Structures are given as structure tokens and as C-alpha cells.
Amino acid sequence: MYRLALIGFGNVGQGLAQILLKKGELLERRYGFKASIVAVATLRKGSLYHPTGLDLQALLAAGQAGSFDSYPTTPGLIRGRDPLATIRATDADVVVETTYTNFQTAEPALTHVCTALELGKHVITANKGPVALAYHEIAALAARKQAFFGCEGTVMGGTPALRLARMSLAGCTISGARGVINGTTNFILTQMEQGQSYADALAEAQRLGYAEADPSGDVEGYDALGKLVILANTVMGLTLKFDEVTRQGITHLTPEDIRAAQADNMRWKLIASVKTSPAGTTAYVRPERLPLSDPLANLDGSTNAITYLTDLVGAVTLVGSGAGPEPTGFALLSDLLELHSQDLLRKL
Amino acid sequence: MYRLALIGFGNVGQGLAQILLKKGELLERRYGFKASIVAVATLRKGSLYHPTGLDLQALLAAGQAGSFDSYPTTPGLIRGRDPLATIRATDADVVVETTYTNFQTAEPALTHVCTALELGKHVITANKGPVALAYHEIAALAARKQAFFGCEGTVMGGTPALRLARMSLAGCTISGARGVINGTTNFILTQMEQGQSYADALAEAQRLGYAEADPSGDVEGYDALGKLVILANTVMGLTLKFDEVTRQGITHLTPEDIRAAQADNMRWKLIASVKTSPAGTTAYVRPERLPLSDPLANLDGSTNAITYLTDLVGAVTLVGSGAGPEPTGFALLSDLLELHSQDLLRKL
Numbered sequence: 001m002y003r004l005a006l007i008g009f010g011n012v013g014q015g016l017a018q019i020l021l022k023k024g025e026l027l028e029r030r031y032g033f034k035a036s037i038v039a040v041a042t043l044r045k046g047s048l049y050h051p052t053g054l055d056l057q058a059l060l061a062a063g064q065a066g067s068f069d070s071y072p073t074t075p076g077l078i079r080g081r082d083p084l085a086t087i088r089a090t091d092a093d094v095v096v097e098t099t100y101t102n103f104q105t106a107e108p109a110l111t112h113v114c115t116a117l118e119l120g121k122h123v124i125t126a127n128k129g130p131v132a133l134a135y136h137e138i139a140a141l142a143a144r145k146q147a148f149f150g151c152e153g154t155v156m157g158g159t160p161a162l163r164l165a166r167m168s169l170a171g172c173t174i175s176g177a178r179g180v181i182n183g184t185t186n187f188i189l190t191q192m193e194q195g196q197s198y199a200d201a202l203a204e205a206q207r208l209g210y211a212e213a214d215p216s217g218d219v220e221g222y223d224a225l226g227k228l229v230i231l232a233n234t235v236m237g238l239t240l241k242f243d244e245v246t247r248q249g250i251t252h253l254t255p256e257d258i259r260a261a262q263a264d265n266m267r268w269k270l271i272a273s274v275k276t277s278p279a280g281t282t283a284y285v286r287p288e289r290l291p292l293s294d295p296l297a298n299l300d301g302s303t304n305a306i307t308y309l310t311d312l313v314g315a316v317t318l319v320g321s322g323a324g325p326e327p328t329g330f331a332l333l334s335d336l337l338e339l340h341s342q343d344l345l346r347k348l
Numbered sequence: 349m350y351r352l353a354l355i356g357f358g359n360v361g362q363g364l365a366q367i368l369l370k371k372g373e374l375l376e377r378r379y380g381f382k383a384s385i386v387a388v389a390t391l392r393k394g395s396l397y398h399p400t401g402l403d404l405q406a407l408l409a410a411g412q413a414g415s416f417d418s419y420p421t422t423p424g425l426i427r428g429r430d431p432l433a434t435i436r437a438t439d440a441d442v443v444v445e446t447t448y449t450n451f452q453t454a455e456p457a458l459t460h461v462c463t464a465l466e467l468g469k470h471v472i473t474a475n476k477g478p479v480a481l482a483y484h485e486i487a488a489l490a491a492r493k494q495a496f497f498g499c500e501g502t503v504m505g506g507t508p509a510l511r512l513a514r515m516s517l518a519g520c521t522i523s524g525a526r527g528v529i530n531g532t533t534n535f536i537l538t539q540m541e542q543g544q545s546y547a548d549a550l551a552e553a554q555r556l557g558y559a560e561a562d563p564s565g566d567v568e569g570y571d572a573l574g575k576l577v578i579l580a581n582t583v584m585g586l587t588l589k590f591d592e593v594t595r596q597g598i599t600h601l602t603p604e605d606i607r608a609a610q611a612d613n614m615r616w617k618l619i620a621s622v623k624t625s626p627a628g629t630t631a632y633v634r635p636e637r638l639p640l641s642d643p644l645a646n647l648d649g650s651t652n653a654i655t656y657l658t659d660l661v662g663a664v665t666l667v668g669s670g671a672g673p674e675p676t677g678f679a680l681l682s683d684l685l686e687l688h689s690q691d692l693l694r695k696l
């Protein structure tokens with residue numbers, strides 16, 4: 001039985017709780033996997049801890065209501081511990097970090113992650129900040145503490161982009177990764193192909209919850225850049241830094257640009273690419289016109305894809321639209337299941 | 349150090365030997381993985397065994413020459429043991445089965461696989477016959493003997509179709525698999541779109557080594573059917589049998605059919621599909637006209653793809669052209685590396 005402490009309880013954390021509620025029995029039957037959420041600590045909704053585990057249904061209801069005040073008080077329940085106190089004072093063995101992404105300092109998530117690992121707790125995160133800014137330091141700390149660190153949910157949501165490369169392509173040398181890895185810009189470009197203006201397409205993306213009120217993280221390419229750095233460092237073994245990536249967003253693309261590409265049987269896509277060669281590493285995020293024969297050209301809406309270039313098996317492309325609470329919650333679950341399968345083998 | 353006995357030494361076995369020759373040092377450095385080919389037993393080229401391992405360079409040269417007679421005789425070398433004697437009498441701990449596929453009886457491969465597992469040896473195979481006809485029996489035998497059974501190379505060559513589903517999508521329930529999983533027919537259909545007749549396209553496929561002298565296994569859909577049964581049984585947990593799959597090949601498609609689809613912005617693809625629902629399982633292999641927006645429509649030449657339908661993360665599509673000696677050799681290597689990582693964890 002894994003005892004989870006969730007730091008942050010937005011869409012992603014709620015997605016994991018929903019999956020555990022819905023599929024908990026099946027996961028136990030199929031994999032012998034059992035997990036209990038013993039603590040949830042957030043910056044805005046409050047915090048809960050119960051040594052024998054929180055009630056998932058009540059937790060989800062309180063999470064959706066926006067405050068844990070409505071979570072029923074039962075003997076043994078402790079409220080109000082902040083994230084760090086929750087990490088330090090509870091007996092959770094896995095910390096699930098899903099607070100907001102910060103590409104400047106990675107805080108407060110980086111402190112959450114490192115504090116938990118220092119205590120020998122396993123850490124699973126869908127937070128891009130710490131992984132983009134400090135993956136190798138975090139991985140070294142986890143190794144030193146013999147703790148598990150999982151970050152599958154940071155790229156392509158629930159579509160297993162990192163695990164495919166790390167586990168299924170183990171044995172290959174990956175010399176390049178090239179993808180459409182920001183769903184918001186892909187949605188906007190698809191809408192513009194159907195005749196919408198950039199402003200209208202952005203407004204619709206915001207209305208549907210794909211784009212944030214300040215959309216610059218998506219449309220200026222920062223989100224794709226952060227994910228590209230994660231890909232480079234976690235699956236290609238590079239030490240790529242933010243300022244080594246050339247970046248151009250999609251805000252300069254006009255309806256004429258879109259139409260001109262369509263007239264040539266091509267499509268604009270915001271491409272994130274990293275390639276290594278003996279001459280060095282080249283990495284960029286920029287809009288490119290792709291012929292329809294490119295597997296990355298035929299992605300509509302918020303669908304993402306990554307093509308890995310490998311030495312032994314050529315190009316391998318993974319396509320999926322893994323965004324949303326449940327898919328990203330699945331990414332967290334898949335990290336938990338990897339930890340579980342390692343623990344099972346260790347016990348043999 | 350894994351001691352491998354290769355049963356069969358065609359393209360696939362030679363591909364594995366090439367990879368071990370080329371990347372052996374890197375694999376040891378990166379994963380702590382070491383393997384030595386101690387025996388090779390074939391039906392036509394002869395057989396070799398040396399307790400301290402065969403010389404890979406000389407083995408590959410003899411393999412390409414078509415006979416092991418040219419392999420240098422050194423003290424301790426034993427020649428001429430047949431496959432079963434090789435499995436029984438040598439101290440190999442992993443048997444790599446790559447003889448020819450037989451969808452009627454799965455023999456002689458099935459006997460090779462079961463004999464090795466009965467002896468407690470691990471088995472890795474790229475041979476579709478035993479997996480399509482007897483996967484559950486083989487898996488049960490392997491579990492009983494605490495032996496590893498890997499069959500990644502049976503579907504999509506080196507592109508990790510089974511491992512993606514089995515490991516990276518663990519936690520999801522996969523309710524459907526739909527793919528273009530026969531490269532030869534996809535090549536023929538692509539050529540026909542460019543104006544070739546069926547006969548000319550088939551002849552070119554034969555000239556390039558994609559299609560066999562008797563092409564019926566590919567063009568009548570039997571190869572795709574066998575792979576579909578493997579997918580259903582290994583990653584979806586079904587017990588699908590050959591005669592439960594509706595099958596139609598591509599031989600009836602005329603140039604007019606191809607042109608009519610193109611005129612409608614559609615493409616013919618030989619689709620293999622299996623779906624489960626509470627009402628039962630539906631499985632078929634048949635040509636379908638796909639709109640270009642279908643991720644399976646935009647595959648050219650011998651490129652393959654599979655879309656898995658999952659409960660937690662929607663549709664996940666894997667695209668690759670993993671055919672050929674080195675890619676399929678990689679599939680065997682990836683099974684070996686999975687066995688190795690399990691062994692490492694067991695020793696912790």
C-alpha cells in the first residue's frame with residue numbers, strides 16, 4: 001500500500017484521485033497495486049491529512065468546491081499544514097507534486113521535490129518547472145537517496161512520451177526528438193486553417209480552457225521550449241539549458257501565411273526540435289511549414305506528437321491527445337505503477 | 349553475462365548479432381548488459397557451439413556465406429547439433445527463436461520455445477507462429493518455470509508496439525487496437541497510388557525483398573491477421589483465435605478503386621482491427637478507405653502504425669517502419685534488456 005501526499009490539487013491531482021476512485025479495485029486485482037491518499041496540501045484550497053487515508057469521494061467534492069473546509073471532520077483528521085510541513089511531518093512514502101509550473105525558478109515545486117527526496121520519499125510530478133530546470137540534479141539526489149523520481153506527465157500529458165523513449169527504446173541511441181508538443185498553439189493553427197483570425201482562435205482556445213488568460217506561455221513557445229528541454233535531458237541524456245534553444249512563437253503568423261501554406265498542400269505547425277551530432281546540439285522552437293506526408297503535419301486540434309530519431313530502428317512517432325485531468329492523472333499513475341513493479345521485483 | 353543460443357540465423361538473428369558486435373561495449377557501459385552468443389543452430393546453415401562464446405565477426409561472415417562450414421574451427425568448438433539438441437545440451441540461459449513462421453502448427457518453433465522454457469531457460473522470439481497460436485499456454489509455462497518470455501519483434505518489427513501497450517500504457521484498459529501492420533501491402537498500395545498496376549507493384553515489392561515469391565501470406569491478409577491475434581492476446585488479454593477474425597486481402601483492389609479513393613481525398617489501407625465491448629469482440633483484416641485526417645492514412649511505403657484505444661488517455665498511435673534485420677534485431681535486444689533490468693532489480 002503506497003501512502004500518497006498530494007502537493008497541489010488542481011486538474012492533475014484531481015485526475016489521479018478520480019482514477020484511484022474509479023479503478024482502484026481493478027488496479028489491485030490486475031497489478032497488486034494499492035494506494036491511499038493520506039494527505040493533500042494546496043496553496044489555496046487548504047490542507048488535509050489523515051493517517052488512515054482520506055475519503056476520495058469527499059476529497060474530490062471538496063476539491064471541486066474550491067476549499068477543503070467542506071471535507072468532513074473525522075477523528076484523527078489534521079487540517080492546515082502547508083506543503084512543506086505536509087512533506088516533512090506526514091508518513092507518506094510518495095509525494096505527488098502538481099503545483100503550478102514556474103520556468104524562472106521552478107519554485108515552489110523544486111523545494112517540494114528536493115525536500116521530499118532528501119527525506120527518502122519517492123517523488124512523482126507533472127510539474128514541468130523542476131524537470132526543465134534541474135532534472136539532472138534531481139535525478140542524482142533521487143539516486144543517492146534510493147528514491148524513485150517520475151515525471152511522465154510533464155510532456156504530452158498522459159501520452160507516454162518519456163516512458164516510450166526511456167523504456168521501450170532502451171538500447172537505441174536517440175539522436176533527435178522533433179514534435180508538436182503544445183496543444184494550444186496546434187488548436188489555434190487548426191482553427192486558423194478553417195478561416196478564423198488569430199484573435200478569434202485564441203479567444204476560443206481560452207473559452208475552452210486550452211489557453212490561459214495570459215496566453216504568452218503557449219503562443220510565444222515557452223511551454224514547448226520547456227518540454228523540449230525536458231525531452232533532451234531526460235531521454236537523450238543531454239544537459240540542454242533554456243537559453244540554448246532558439247525560440248519563435250506563432251503570434252506573427254497571418255491568415256495569409258496559413259492560406260499560402262494550404263495552397264501548397266502544407267500546414268504550419270509549431271515544431272520543437274533537438275538534434276545531436278558530433279558537431280554539437282541544435283535545438284529550436286519555431287513554426288514550420290510541413291508537407292502533408294510528414295507524420296507531424298496531420299495533427300488536428302490539441303493532438304500532440306513526437307518523432308524520435310534512433311540509430312537502430314529509425315524514426316518512431318508517438319501520437320496522442322493526452323491533455324486533460326484524467327489523462328494527466330494517468331501519467332502520475334503510470335509512474336506509480338513503474339515504482340510498484342520495481343518494488344515487486346526487489347522483493348522477489 | 350547472458351549466454352544466448354540462437355535457433356535460426358536469418359535476417360533477424362544476424363541483425364541481433366550485428367547489434368551486439370557494434371554496440372556491445374556501449375550496452376555494457378550504459379546498462380551493465382553483457383551477452384555472448386554461445387550457440388547458433390539452424391535448419392540449413394549448420395550449427396555451432398562454443399562454451400566460451402562464438403566470434404561475432406566470423407559468425408556473421410559465415411552466416412552471410414550461407415554455411416557455417418567456413419566458421420573457423422577452434423579448440424572446444426562443437427558443430428552439427430540440431431536445434432533441439434542445442435537447446436537441451438548447451439548451457440545457454442537464453443534461447444532466441446527466429447526460425448520461419450508457420451501459422452498452421454507453429455512448428456518447429458513452438459517445440460523449440462516450449463522445450464527451452466521447460467528447461468527453465470528464458471525465451472525471446474520474433475517468430476509470429478507460436479505467439480499467434482499459443483501465447484497464453486507459453487506465458488503460463490514461462491510463469492511456472494519463472495522464465496522470461498519476450499516476443500516484441502512479432503509485431504511492427506523493431507517499433508516497440510507490444511512494449512508500449514504492455515508497459516507504457518499499464519494502468520489503462522485497452523479496448524481496441526487498429527493498425528496498418530503489414531508493410532508489403534502498404535508498399536503495394538502506395539505504389540498503386542502512384543499509377544503502378546497491382547502486378548507491377550507486387551513485382552517491385554518482390555524485387556526489393558519486401559514480398560516473398562509466394563506473396564499470399566501478405567496480400568491475402570494472413571500476416572496481418574496473425575499479428576492482430578498476437579496484439580489481441582498479448583496486450584489486450586483476449587483469447588482470440590484465427591478463425592474468429594474476418595479476413596479480406598488486397599488482391600481484388602483495382603487501379604480504379606485506388607483512383608476513386610484519391611479523388612475523394614481518401615486512401616486505401618489494409619486495416620487490422622480488434623475491439624472489445626460488453627457485447628463481445630469484433631476482429632477483422634480488410635482494406636478500408638480512410639480520410640487523410642486518420643493517423644493511419646498518411647503512412648507511405650512499408651511504414652506501419654497501430655492506434656490503441658484506451659480508457660484513461662484516449663487514442664494513442666505509434667508509427668514506425670521497424671522492418672529489416674537491424675530493427676528486428678533491436679526488438680530481440682529490447683526483450684533482453686527487459687530481462688536484464690528485471691534481473692538487476694531482483695538482485696537489489
